[in-house]
Amino acid sequence: MRYVIVDVEATCWENSKDRSSMEIIEIGAVVLASSQGPALAEFSEFIKPVAEPRLSAFCTQLTSITQEQVDAAEYFWTVFPRFVEWIGSEPFRLCSWGGYDLNQFRQDCQRHKLQLPATFEPHINLKKEFARLFKVKLCGMATALKIARLPLEGVHHRGLDDARNIARLAQLMLPRLEAETHARTGR
Numbered sequence: 001m002r003y004v005i006v007d008v009e010a011t012c013w014e015n016s017k018d019r020s021s022m023e024i025i026e027i028g029a030v031v032l033a034s035s036q037g038p039a040l041a042e043f044s045e046f047i048k049p050v051a052e053p054r055l056s057a058f059c060t061q062l063t064s065i066t067q068e069q070v071d072a073a074e075y076f077w078t079v080f081p082r083f084v085e086w087i088g089s090e091p092f093r094l095c096s097w098g099g100y101d102l103n104q105f106r107q108d109c110q111r112h113k114l115q116l117p118a119t120f121e122p123h124i125n126l127k128k129e130f131a132r133l134f135k136v137k138l139c140g141m142a143t144a145l146k147i148a149r150l151p152l153e154g155v156h157h158r159g160l161d162d163a164r165n166i167a168r169l170a171q172l173m174l175p176r177l178e179a180e181t182h183a184r185t186g187r
Contacts, residue, residue: 001178002040002092003032003124005170007162008101009065011049014058023049024108025070026063027083028159030167031092035174039167043086044160046073051111063157077112080105084117094120095174097141097166098127126166129173144169 009026029043046069049055055067073079096102102123109116131138134147141162145152150168154161181187 001034002090003035003095003170003174004087004092005030005032005095005126005163005167006101007096007159007166008104009063009157009159010104011052011055012059012062013056020107021052022104022107023047023051023111024076024104025049025055025059025065025073026159027079028161028163029083029086030160030163031087032167032170032174035171035178037167037171039164041086042160042163043083045079045082046070047076047079048073050075064155065158075112076108077114080109080112080114087119092119093122093124095124095126095166095170097144097162097169099123099125124174124177126170126173129177130169133173133176141166141169148172 006027006029008024010022010024012022024047026046027043031040032038033040046065048070055065055070060066094102102120105120106116127138130136130144136147139147142152142156145165148169153165156162
């Protein structure tokens with residue numbers, strides 16, 4: 001089974017709690033050949049937002065994504081199908097740190113009248129699985145890396161760098177999840 005570890009970055013504002021205004025501005029992903037790896041391929045693209053085309057200073061500071069990068073990017077309706085094609089049709093499981101990424105895909109697909117692939121379900125929420133397997137409270141990726149004694153590599157809050165870090169955490173968890181599934185189902 002292949003695993004697609006995805007992390008998206010989205011428009012954001014320091015004092016806004018209205019998530020319906022948020023749009024994906026970067027997709028980063030890593031494909032693992034199996035639960036233990038290795039990483040087979042990577043995907044990284046910026047996306048030009050339409051609802052709020054100007055990035056907030058908070059968003060730029062948090063993500064390090066610049067206005068110039070998103071202005072030069074293509075729109076979601078072009079990038080997302082390319083991402084789906086990049087994943088391919090073989091069996092895979094989509095994984096992310098929490099449920100946010102899948103929910104943002106749903107929201108942006110609805111905004112742009114695209115179909116969310118059925119293959120994105122069932123999704124593995126690695127944040128919940130990490131908390132369960134390591135017997136800790138739900139935590140962010142950076143904290144999970146510390147708990148697992150792994151260094152944070154790259155730039156935090158950048159799609160591909162976060163996907164790479166999450167993939168390293170996933171390789172600690174996915175073999176255990178597969179063993180649990182095998183024990184429960186015999187498959």
